[in-house]
Amino acid sequence: MAASSTGDGAAHEPTVVADDVSVVYRTKKQPSGRTTTPRPLLGGLRKGGLISGQVRTTALRGVSFVANQGDSIGVLGRNGSGKSTLMKVLAGLIIPDTGTVYAASNPILLGVNAALINSISGAENIRLGCLAMGMTHAQIDAKFNDIVEMSGLEDEIYHSMNSYSSGMGARLRFAIAAAVDPEILLVDEALNTGDAQFKDRSKERMNQVTNQAGTVFIVSHSLETIKSTCNRAFWIDKGDFIMDGPPDEVAKEYKNFIWRINEGNADYGRQIRAELMSTVPPLRTRLSSGRSKGLS
């Protein structure tokens, strides 16, 4: 009732709104130059190892967007462009330095390094992961067979996770994260490790989420994956939000940009980048409270 600006009825209700999100990482500076040069033991301390040794890296700069129900959004970008950071921010694992993320329900992130406890069996890890996400023992019992089936693991499910291949581990994590019926699913490169059978299953699962008026974000370096599974794509580069549009168009511009950079025509590439960035409309959020709830 209050959300009148989006208009078109239930099908386009926003599920995730990022409002001017910026993230700055502070990391310890390593001395430049040859790594074989011996470092003075105390020099690191004296020369500001404790004081000025921090470097600030901007991982995301003023990222804003609205994701709607039924959207399946592919996120493109070079390595280190801030894609994974964006996923962590959307999942609430990192609180942005400025800006806010609003979501209709708790987004579930599925990452490649979402390690569980390796020394216990896959079956016990299913229970542990589901409990961590807030499910009860009864709910897990009811879903246990589905999760095992989704993971594609058979007898291996009772073996210790130490014995799993990286692909098997990724499948198990996907199955666990998908078990809570997330309304908002964030998939970070998890599809790259699976085999063809697993890719089909996970694609099916993601379609299920979007069909139930949920939203899926997929980070992938495979343009084909994004073109075939998504109805929308974002392009992020060095923390800047460059483009938001249909996957075909975004992929085309992205490929064009990469080609210019590789070809040595970096200036032209940067020009494309700046032009595209300028066409992204800024977001002006207005808080309206369905329930009266003050916001600091």
Added chain:
Amino acid sequence: MSIEDRTEAPPVDVAIDLGRLRRVGQRPGFVEYLGQLWNRRSFIFFDAKARVQSGNDKNILGSAWLILTPMLTGLTFYLIFGLLLNTSRGIENFIGYLIIGVFTFQMSTRSITGGAKSLTGNTSMIRAFQFPRASLPIAINVRELLSSIPVTIVMLLFVLLAPPDEAITWRWFLILPAIFLQFVFNLGVGMLLAPLVLKIPDVGMLLSFVMRIWMYASAVFFSDQRFNQYPVVKTIMDFNPLYLVIKSMRDSLLYATTPSLRDWTVLALFAVGALVAGLLVFWRGEESYGRV
């Protein structure tokens, strides 16, 4: 330049209906946080249980080491102090005195160190799932409590069987509230330290030395009469909660004395104070733990 470029496109207005959308990752109120923790109790217990079982998986004898380790430790003490050196250092039932001190203090060392490192040691878990982070130090302390059950049983057997053997009195039950207060105190201290260790990892390195000094101030393997001529040290010891735990266990098990009300009160105040302070400090930093 990027900011000026952006203004070229007309802005889009978005109404955020706070009845439907919520801020992601926002720290809940303290009471709500406690509620969330209560809802994750199955997770906490399962995590603790899984880690107790998996702790010895690499060994051929597996979980038998939960009993074997304290038994061999106790036998070593018996061999060295009881048979070889035959020393008592002026303490009545020195073997029992020593075993109670060492076993009890070790439980605190492991719990406090584990709790302090619960954030730095579980980064993969923190990055993967959204749950109240205080579950981690609680799970570690529950794990240590669970694995201290066989240790305590072995300890009681030694007190009972190693000469001079002690008789069982009703006071033996008094070790249960003592262990409980010790658990609460360990948990509180661990939660106080965990955010600090995450921020300054070097604190974790210092912790083992602090625990060693703490051990010497707890009269683990020498008589607590030793500092009688130094009133300052004596006062510090009298307010050392871990010493009070050990003392009340020795009183109940070895000397058939009921621990004084004063000791119980000081111990309980320390335990509750540490837990409340730990919970508050831990909750205040909740939003920052994902950034590792």
